[in-house]
Amino acid sequence: MYRLSDERINLLEVQSETLRPVSLKKRAGLVGRLVHLLRICCDLQYASVRADVVRFAGAFRGVVLDVGCGGMPFRDCLPLDCTYIGLDSSESAQKFGYGSEEVTLFEGGMFPQKDESVDNVLMTEVLEHIEDPSATIGQCHRVLRCGGQLVMTVPFAARWHFVPFDYWRYTPSGLCLLFNKNEWADVAVYARGGEATVISYKVATYLFTLILGSDTPIRRVLKCAAGVLSLPILSMCLLLGHLSLANSNRVVFDSLGYTLVARKR
Numbered sequence: 001m002y003r004l005s006d007e008r009i010n011l012l013e014v015q016s017e018t019l020r021p022v023s024l025k026k027r028a029g030l031v032g033r034l035v036h037l038l039r040i041c042c043d044l045q046y047a048s049v050r051a052d053v054v055r056f057a058g059a060f061r062g063v064v065l066d067v068g069c070g071g072m073p074f075r076d077c078l079p080l081d082c083t084y085i086g087l088d089s090s091e092s093a094q095k096f097g098y099g100s101e102e103v104t105l106f107e108g109g110m111f112p113q114k115d116e117s118v119d120n121v122l123m124t125e126v127l128e129h130i131e132d133p134s135a136t137i138g139q140c141h142r143v144l145r146c147g148g149q150l151v152m153t154v155p156f157a158a159r160w161h162f163v164p165f166d167y168w169r170y171t172p173s174g175l176c177l178l179f180n181k182n183e184w185a186d187v188a189v190y191a192r193g194g195e196a197t198v199i200s201y202k203v204a205t206y207l208f209t210l211i212l213g214s215d216t217p218i219r220r221v222l223k224c225a226a227g228v229l230s231l232p233i234l235s236m237c238l239l240l241g242h243l244s245l246a247n248s249n250r251v252v253f254d255s256l257g258y259t260l261v262a263r264k265r
């Protein structure tokens with residue numbers, strides 16, 4: 001008979017993770033470009049968010065507010081002539097390891113921008129880290145000009161990450177509830193990948209954790225050997241993941257995450 005182990009770990013006692021997300025700060029130069037290309041190949045979440053930022057925010061105009069910008073990894077996807085403002089929480093460096101002098105920091109709560117002062121809002125992979133998501137969406141609405149567009153991405157089939165500061169996963173129905181139809185128009189939610197992408201991503205992430213995750217020195221060597229032997233499987237998963245991402249224009253019930261586009265009424 002199936003029996004769960006007597007010794008279970010209370011996850012609320014966990015305050016760190018085996019493999020923290022690698023910082024998404026982009027580096028300059030040829031090495032920086034190669035590292036970035038490698039990241040796009042190996043990180044399906046990053047590749048899928050980037051593709052959607054190019055697609056939906058690539059034609060942004062005027063003032064663009066990047067809420068929870070972190071290392072500003074998608075700034076280069078925006079047109080050169082727009083005025084970019086990176087906004088982040090003052091706890092960003094301490095909780096998430098980000099920090100840059102170019103970023104405007106605020107204490108959480110009210111954004112420092114004036115009402116209706118920005119033309120577009122970009123918010124990538126932030127809402128799952130916010131304790132009160134409705135309040136943040138309200139702030140995005142307040143600072144946007146009427147008719148201004150918001151492009152936002154959230155993860156769905158992603159690991160629990162930046163532990164313990166990862167609070168929520170959203171479904172398309174949940175996102176619809178958050179975006180009140182009296183305040184937002186043309187709300188659309190698009191899936192990033194489907195079931196095959198999720199399977200590829202999960203297997204690849206597990207193998208990456210084996211290869212890169214640290215433990216006791218002996219377990220690290222054993223895990224590393226197992227990981228290296230798994231390289232062909234890893235390559236197949238990444239290939240399948242990218243192919244399925246490229247072919248994701250169908251109804252899916254599982255996804256790496258969602259991209260929401262909305263316009264302020």
Ligand SMILES: C[S@@+](CC[C@H](N)C(=O)[O-])C[C@H]1O[C@@H](n2cnc3c(N)ncnc32)[C@H](O)[C@@H]1O
Pocket residue numbers: 024067068069070071072073087088089091092093096098108109123124125126129130131136
């Ligand atoms: C996973 S990182 C995403 C960073 C970046 N947008 C990206 O796509 O790489 C989550 C970001 O949300 C920010 N954040 C957390 N709470 C926030 C809040 N209340 N308001 C704005 N940003 C917040 C964190 O500081 C962090 O930079």
